[in-house]
Amino acid sequence: MTELRELFEELAAAPPPTGLTADSVYAAGRRRRRVTAMTRVAAAVVAGVLLASGGYAIAQHQVRPAPALDLPGGPDTVIHTLAVDGNHLYATLRDCRTPDSDPSITPTGEPSSGASHGTLPLGCHDWLVGSDDGGRTWTERSASPDLDVLSTPRRGKLVGSRVAADLRSNTEKISTDGGRSWRPITRTDTPIAEPPANGWVTTLALQGSGGDKVLGVDPTTGRAAPLANQPPFGVVEVWSDPSRTLIVAASGISPTSADRGQFAISRDNGRTWSTRQVPQTAAGTRLFGTPETVDGVNLYYALPSSNFAGWSNEVAVSHDGGATWVRAAIPAEAKIRTAYLTRDGAHILIGEGQTYWISRDQGAHYETFTGVSGLQADADGHVGWSPGGYVLEDTPPDPSRGFAYYRSADGLTWKRITIG
Numbered sequence: 001m002t003e004l005r006e007l008f009e010e011l012a013a014a015p016p017p018t019g020l021t022a023d024s025v026y027a028a029g030r031r032r033r034r035v036t037a038m039t040r041v042a043a044a045v046v047a048g049v050l051l052a053s054g055g056y057a058i059a060q061h062q063v064r065p066a067p068a069l070d071l072p073g074g075p076d077t078v079i080h081t082l083a084v085d086g087n088h089l090y091a092t093l094r095d096c097r098t099p100d101s102d103p104s105i106t107p108t109g110e111p112s113s114g115a116s117h118g119t120l121p122l123g124c125h126d127w128l129v130g131s132d133d134g135g136r137t138w139t140e141r142s143a144s145p146d147l148d149v150l151s152t153p154r155r156g157k158l159v160g161s162r163v164a165a166d167l168r169s170n171t172e173k174i175s176t177d178g179g180r181s182w183r184p185i186t187r188t189d190t191p192i193a194e195p196p197a198n199g200w201v202t203t204l205a206l207q208g209s210g211g212d213k214v215l216g217v218d219p220t221t222g223r224a225a226p227l228a229n230q231p232p233f234g235v236v237e238v239w240s241d242p243s244r245t246l247i248v249a250a251s252g253i254s255p256t257s258a259d260r261g262q263f264a265i266s267r268d269n270g271r272t273w274s275t276r277q278v279p280q281t282a283a284g285t286r287l288f289g290t291p292e293t294v295d296g297v298n299l300y301y302a303l304p305s306s307n308f309a310g311w312s313n314e315v316a317v318s319h320d321g322g323a324t325w326v327r328a329a330i331p332a333e334a335k336i337r338t339a340y341l342t343r344d345g346a347h348i349l350i351g352e353g354q355t356y357w358i359s360r361d362q363g364a365h366y367e368t369f370t371g372v373s374g375l376q377a378d379a380d381g382h383v384g385w386s387p388g389g390y391v392l393e394d395t396p397p398d399p400s401r402g403f404a405y406y407r408s409a410d411g412l413t414w415k416r417i418t419i420g
Contacts, residue, residue, distance in 0.1 A: 276322030
């Protein structure tokens with residue numbers, strides 16, 4: 001059992017050597033996992049199909065060809081959450097049905113029978129699927145994963161988060177083998193000066209909870225500890241770019257909270273913070289959330305229209321870390337569907353009918369741009385970035401398109417990925 005634990009910890013905890021690509025990290029992890037799997041099978045003859053030691057649960061796993069992906073079907077199934085790590089792609093598919101759309105669903109929301117993938121409230125089922133070859137082939141990684149968010153804050157690290165109404169029930173877990181096995185992130189109270197060198201930041205709060213602290217995650221130990229210096233508000237959103245020692249945090253949206261509409265930026269990995277107020281719309285509405293930025297100095301906020309039904313072609317830009325704000329000089333003819341930053345700081349606007357604009361001078365002026373390719377004419381939704389690349393998903397999800405989204409390595413050349 002000691003050997004099993006050592007093998008598991010070697011896979012789940014060891015940081016990759018500098019210079020390895022994500023592919024080599026995953027390949028090493030899969031090789032170690034096969035050794036672990038063979039050891040598990042031998043041990044299972046004596047110990048049964050499940051072994052647990054020191055907080056780790058290791059299930060019997062036989063090495064065999066991956067089965068064909070059996071995707072859920074029907075008009076009620078959508079992509080729930082996505083994550084990209086180079087050629088390693090992940091998605092949870094959620095199938096939510098009601099008694100009106102499916103007679104097998106009882107009025108309480110639970111399937112009456114035959115639920116092979118587990119259940120969620122309101123008759124929902126989740127599937128975690130993944131691809132290791134850029135989306136050409138897919139396999140199911142976890143049935144009923146019970147995850148609300150997927151992320152890849154570091155190459156070779158997949159993080160799954162579950163949020164709940166009770167702040168104490170929020171959980172996160174780490175996988176280093178593409179979602180095939182997981183271990184929990186355990187919170188500790190001992191503060192740390194900054195996130196570990198191979199780690200990242202998180203918060204276990206959600207909107208309406210009153211906020212929490214910025215936590216630094218150590219993937220080697222699986223522990224999350226509060227940073228010694230914190231923003232002066234309860235944090236409900238935080239992200240980081242470890243390669244630039246940049247951390248951005250934001251407060252919640254509660255209208256009765258004095259923290260509403262604040263954000264903080266650290267450019268030294270959480271040792272010091274600058275706290276600012278989110279800009280207002282032309283109608284005086286205070287927004288919330290973190291700004292878009294690649295350097296912590298030049299910030300962007302997309303301002304919604306007065307009825308919050310979509311874009312108003314209004315983007316607030318700051319050139320001094322949020323101390324002052326101006327409106328970006330977006331052309332009047334640009335009917336913007338979404339916008340994002342490239343890693344070199346260019347601001348790209350996606351308009352209707354496959355039209356694009358770019359600003360290379362922090363929003364001072366925009367010009368038409370032909371350097372974006374691969375997106376359909378009506379592509380919209382939030383563009384997310386992680387160290388593994390960019391991802392764009394339709395918002396709201398459109399089941400008629402199938403299980404598809406877009407990914408890009410540089411934010412310019414996009415590829416439509418179909419799951420299945």
